[in-house]
Amino acid sequence: MTAETLPPATSASLTGRQLWTRTRGILIALLLLLVGAVAMAAIRSQSVHGGLDPRSTDPAGSRAIAELLADHGVTTRVVTTPDAARAAAGPRTTLLIAAPDLLSSRQQDRLHSATQASGGRTVLVAPGSWSIDRLAPGVSADPATSDRATLDPGCALPEARRAGSADTGGIRYTTSVPGADACYPSDRLATLLRLPAGSQGGDTVVLGAPDILLNKRLDQQGNASLALQLLGSRPHLVWYLPSLDDSALTDSQDRKSLFDLLPTGWLWGTLQLFIAACLAALWRGRRFGPLVPENIPVAIRASETTEGRARLYRKADARDRAADALRAATRTRLALLVGVPLTQAHTPEVLLPALSAHLADVDGQTAAHALLFGPPPTDDAALVALTDRLDALEREVRRP
Template sequence: MTTEATLPSTSVSPTARQMWTRTRGILLALLLLLAAAVTIAVIRSGAEHGRLDPRSADPYGSRAVAALLAGHGVSTRVVTTLDEARSAAGPETTLLVAVPDLLTDRQQARLQAATAASGGRTVLVAPGTASLDKLAPGVTADAAPSLETTLSPACSLPAARRAGSADTGGIRYSTVVHGADSCYPSDGLPTLLRIPQPPDGGDTVVLGAPDILYNDRLDEQGNASLALQLLGSRPHLVWYLPSLSDDSAASATGGRSFFDLLPSGWIWGTLQLFIAAALAALWRARRLGPLVPEKLPVAIRASETVEGRARLYRKANARDRAAAALRSTTRTRLAPLVGVPVAQAHSPEALLPALSAHLHGDGQALESLLFGPPPGDDAALISLTEQLDALESEVRRP
């Protein structure tokens, strides 16, 4: 019974360890990015809590404004539904709409119908294009926001002149309404508008930024004075905080889509991720090089194949595989020369006696040379190669 020796696998496919080594940097970067996103979300969620809520003492809350108004005899009432806001509109009431863009088209139309003839004041905080057409007809929002935060009044509106400079820099507006007061301009466009609504004496105030209502900004510039005058012109203040859970929003037939309700920051963030992914794909594609059409089969010189495999062995420190390949090839070539069938070339019992008889040498030395252990270092591998060459030359000698 003979056993045939087989060559170790020479596959160059990456192992699990090599895959982990190559991808751990990318995975670590993704993990850090995810951790940063979660941290930012937690921080922002904490800061956004109670935003523009007159009951909140958070930096972005508005309890300080409500307390200031209460000291001047103005009552503040918080409502969260459209029906409450519409029923509260009246000549003795100032209705503040905290986030007008959250209202659907139908909600905006119903609110405008209730406030247009009420004789009271409506204050819109940082409305955008989505809400101006219905809530403030004749007013349009400029696409470029103000680059300055603190602005000067530059208008004849008494409330603005008494307050002086204030942090109104935000969305800029333009209007075609006759008799409107345009205040706190930035690059020629106002950030605060007062639109009169004759003949009932009511008006609509469009405020480009909510900064003057924040707790942590109220004591800066003329913010407190401007907020007090804009919101305290009537004895009652109704603070409307629109909510997506409002029944009027759920039943609106002209409601906006889910993507319209997403904050613009999320949309831009997603777009940036897509751009980054496209750039990464382009970068990786360029590393692979251009596609080159090539006729098959391709003739490759044997020396190139041997050199390429040798480099792979050396890169992997695979001296055992290299030695096994050299010994196997030598046995295959020697077997026919000494009268041993190729099928039995890798059997010591068949090959070694024939070689010893042909060379009249030491069978033990031949066994160590052709079937011995793998070399321990590069020098031993080179020595093995030279001995195998010498053995084959000796056998071929006439």
């Protein structure tokens, strides 16, 4: 369709000013939401809040144990990428992995290789079945977790015997590694494991729950003693917290699609919701039956209805619709005067030849076509002029 054949914009089209008036409220609300989100992010970035973070003073943070370790000469450093964690591993370092299950399988394999060759200690906090097989081969996580409770050591590990009872619980583990220490049993399954040193002299500690490291639980039972002994065996502690800055978290080998992230049974649940929505629509939908006459409670004069519709047209600048209404009414009245059926009153080929007998000259017939079937007026003055000319045409046809 070329520019010459495009239909002209009608007077009912929204102008730029009208469009801005109608949408400015929504735009302002979106702008306020955006500004609020940026402000909240800026405020939150000024302070550290997070679970199991050695810089956080929140109840779920771990600032208290970091301060105690500092008093005993142990330095604590936070890293947020696997590469930094692997580089920091060494014989004089304890590497704590705060959220092993957040790592991809490739990251877990590379971390395990680095820690085994480092000769230091590795502490895994609440690893599940997704990560325990790679980070601690020979250990299995029980699918049924135990309640968080105060448990007795129940093993010969010196650190556990000196600490005594502690708030462990959480995930329970079994191991086939010879010489492993299985401590704090819950239903005969260990909630703390220490795997013996490998060829490089390093060992691995598996914690079933992070409770002994949290600020809110550190002063209870033997939690502080157990945490200090497990994390303070080397002069340096590297605390690994996975973060959004870690670009490796989106490893293409472990990338999941949107459907993989949805819970099982989502398709059946969606189908049920769709069927329920259809039944609700059938229940609440309108049922069109035969027309029923109804008495209007208030009698409204036809002139008032006409004036009301005219005001609406004027408010919307709908000159084209107003002109169509005027022309349609005039064509209907003229059809009755010249004997044209009402079904064909709006057909130029039928109405105009019947009007020719009542018009004086050919110019009048041409003008009748423009009046009754012409383009819409461009302004209010043209609309008023069109109304006058339609009245004049009808009077001429009525003249004997």
